[in-house]
Amino acid sequence: MGLVVQKYGGSSVADAEGIKRVAKRIVEAKKNGHQVVVVVSAMGDTTDELIDLAEQVSPMPAGREFDMLLTAGERISMALLAMAIKNLGHEAQSFTGSQAGVITDSVHNKARIIDVTPGRIRTALDEGNIAIVAGFQGVSQDKKDITTLGRGGSDTTAVALAAALDAEVCEIYTDVDGVFTADPRVVKKARKIDWISFEDMLELASSGSKVLLHRCVEYARRYNIPIHVRSSFSGLQGTWVSNEPRGDRKVEQAIISGVAHDTSEAKITVVGVPDKPGEAAAIFRTIADAEVNIDMVVQNVSAAATGLTDISFTLPKTEGRKAIDALEKQKGSIGFESLRYDDQIGKISLVGAGMKTNPGVTASFFEALSNAGVNIxxxxxxxxxxxxxxxxxxVNEAVRAVHTAFGLDSDSAEAVVYGGTGR
Amino acid sequence: MGLVVQKYGGSSVADAEGIKRVAKRIVEAKKNGHQVVVVVSAMGDTTDELIDLAEQVSPMPAGREFDMLLTAGERISMALLAMAIKNLGHEAQSFTGSQAGVITDSVHNKARIIDVTPGRIRTALDEGNIAIVAGFQGVSQDKKDITTLGRGGSDTTAVALAAALDAEVCEIYTDVDGVFTADPRVVKKARKIDWISFEDMLELASSGSKVLLHRCVEYARRYNIPIHVRSSFSGLQGTWVSNEPRGDRKVEQAIISGVAHDTSEAKITVVGVPDKPGEAAAIFRTIADAEVNIDMVVQNVSAAATGLTDISFTLPKTEGRKAIDALEKQKGSIGFESLRYDDQIGKISLVGAGMKTNPGVTASFFEALSNAGVNIxxxxxxxxxxxxxxxxxxVNEAVRAVHTAFGLDSDSAEAVVYGGTGR
Structure with a gap:
């Protein structure tokens, strides 16, 4: 029996009852002979409440102080969780990100982990403790300031600790039963995936699947840490994410892992761009300088008569304003006719390593969309x-049509079990 | 213009409005040319809410985790305060107790400061920042664990930082206008004291005055740091506590500084103690081993006929049960007849260095009580x-009678100004 890292999200520890329930589950793992490290998020809506407070005192809260504020949330949940475990008769110690040795760069509000030195965690484990670690936070290498890792940062904390401690597995507890072949709120017949490769999970994550974030999966792949995504409300096996299926459970890799969708993006079309070298570069340099992240990029064929072309790209709706402003400012120097902004778009993605060796997949995908009357x-x-x-x-109709066309539907409409509040 | 340490209590930063008001006051001090270090407590009832949560998950929260939990409160208030100051166009950085170099022993929930190494604070000040420091917390020297300083700990943090930084003054902002000659809720004609010596303040603090705690004043006296207790709701001068009146304001030391009272104590009488050497020692060793703090001790004259005496002492009501249990357990070995427990007592104290050279004070004190029909x-x-x-x-009647008898009443019944909520 080796070392297990467990991560519990805010909905699993939303109140005192939740904390006591999670404490029991943690103690079970300890009783089964594991060394247990637990990464915990802030309770329920704590982080949102702290953000509200910040906005009341300052319209543009500063990075360093904002991180100091937000990290109070995990400090509360981790201390309470340690108390609840002790109350069950087991030893537990809680650690801030800094105490746990989570070293980051200095980019406040979205710091990146650059090293993990879990000496204190190791000592606590060797002394028989369960170690509780604050998710989402670290300490900057140069200035020793408190940093936060951004959205989904607790998952990354868990995987990073699992890597540094050479854990057997990183268990991500959440309020759903695992990763599904499509969003169960849209596709009633979506199936829980038993095993999925890191590569497919990375593509799902970057295509709109919310269960695991891209950077967390990327980290796990780099250090080859198996992730087990499962519900904190049930005892069921969830989804294993790893390089290959675990030896004791022979699972064949599916041709298609799942269908993801995303309606959080908008499309900007730059109309009438001179079709000559350097134009696209000028456009995307402008976007990059405005610190806007883009997703898909498509350039239409140039109309020979005019020598002008259109370039379209998608980006998060929240960054639309910033991108438009940046481009308008450079309109003269880049040289384009106009901008079109469209936030009524959706993206559907089909993911699966099997499509590399199954040439018919693309055709089947487009046929399914066409049969459903969906325009691409x-x-x-x-x-x-x-x-x-x-x-x-x-989008919803398209996801269902594709899911059915690729044989992903489960046999029973009842297959999807929600354990929690559905948050 | 030198360095000023300002401390703001929880009622001064109870909500976003309070934080913005305090931020303005801090910026004023900075504009006046001071280097400013601010120590802040948790917002309003935050600490009580965290204690509630802890009791929900565990009936006996453990020391280390309890400290980790409670310190989240100051982390929130200090980060918000720094944001509010930045929003006013001034640079501010917040620091945890650990970051500020507040080194303590390892006694969780009531740690003692053993060193202050404010290197990061000094750097922040030199770079033009206002430094905001979490009150009430430190880090243990041996284990590097987060500790808390116990009740009133933020005042002690402020004085300790003032000493380590060689501050001109430590300003303690609260919701009353300063230290009064008696509790203004009991004595309407109580006067604000302009200046009081460390010694008299120490006696008032240990006699029931709640404005400053004993250990904070003790620390200030040891390092000779003048304390200025004042309201965060008004711009008025408050009470200076120091070795001697400040040069520019000649204040004569009053014979009597004030009248304090305390109804939080109980009295235990050990009845029928053999009047022989070692008996008192056995009783108070038993009490000490139970970690009960006692206040007054009085032994009545032995009744020669029986060879037995009674020993009475006072102690906090909250520790009464513990003391009684400890004594009952040792009844046989100590050898006494019975215990009497009385929690319907009050203590009235008259404090003033002048009584050393004014022999009539004691007599006048007892006469005043007698005239008011109060039995001692x-x-x-x-x-x-x-x-x-x-x-x-x-008690209340006694305090008023003594206050009047020693000429402490102010000329106007309107002299007492409450700025805040009166908490």
């Missing part, structure tokens, strides 16, 4: 993913 | 204090 506006592909942009209104 | 049950004196125990019901 943009197409973008990677080796193991096909994504299309459609009208936002068509 | 126990008497205890120090060089600059006389304390008596009476019935709890008599």
């Amino acid at each position: 506006e943009l197409i973008s592909t990677s080796e193991i993913r096909i994504s299309v942009v459609t009208r936002a209104d068509d | 049950e126990l008497i205890s004196t120090s060089e600059i204090r006389i304390s008596v125990v009476t019935r709890a019901d008599d």
